[in-house]
Amino acid sequence: MSIELASKRDVLVNYGTRVTGRAAGIVKTEGANNELVIDLTGQILTDLIVFPVVVPSGSIFTGEARLVVSEAFNLAVGTVVEVGQQGSEVTNGVSLTEAELESTGTKDVSAGLAGEWAITSELSTDHTIDIALSAGSVTSSTVGKAQLILEYIKLA
Numbered sequence: 001m002s003i004e005l006a007s008k009r010d011v012l013v014n015y016g017t018r019v020t021g022r023a024a025g026i027v028k029t030e031g032a033n034n035e036l037v038i039d040l041t042g043q044i045l046t047d048l049i050v051f052p053v054v055v056p057s058g059s060i061f062t063g064e065a066r067l068v069v070s071e072a073f074n075l076a077v078g079t080v081v082e083v084g085q086q087g088s089e090v091t092n093g094v095s096l097t098e099a100e101l102e103s104t105g106t107k108d109v110s111a112g113l114a115g116e117w118a119i120t121s122e123l124s125t126d127h128t129i130d131i132a133l134s135a136g137s138v139t140s141s142t143v144g145k146a147q148l149i150l151e152y153i154k155l156a
Helices: 042-047
Strands: 002-005 012-015 024-030 033-041 059-071 080-085 093-097 105-108 127-135 138-140 145-154
Touching (some): 033 042, 033 127, 093 145
Antiparallel strands (some): 024 033, 059 105, 059 145, 080 093, 080 127
16 A cells, blocks of 8 residues: 655545554643644554644643553664654654664653753744654564653643
8 A cells, every 4th residue: 555645735645445543633631731642653654654733833842751662663773763843853853762662661751852842932833743764764564553642731
């Protein structure tokens, strides 16, 4: 099956059998508190395509980030996965290391937050979420399942 992100309006186009599990979205938890929840799989890390989700300008990341790995990934040595603002994932986002993704369990990945995601100031612009590899590669696209959960406050 082929999947591509169309150049117009960031529409995800599927050709052939539709495979589900590319979920990303916002969960309203309490008051102004929200969670950005992104499902990750070996296939998603291979394709580097997620459903477009926007964290609006004026939001403040709280500095809390959790990674829940239910099935270990198979990644090349030194692989670093960047989840963050489209086009600036390393600058404004969170870095997930090979070690974090290749072992099951819940991990605090707050230390990997960078830029506007790491500090408690308002986002200057809307952030469309994307995934990139800053190092390494995916060894097997058929294994690996995780959820990345980032807490933020929406003030506007």
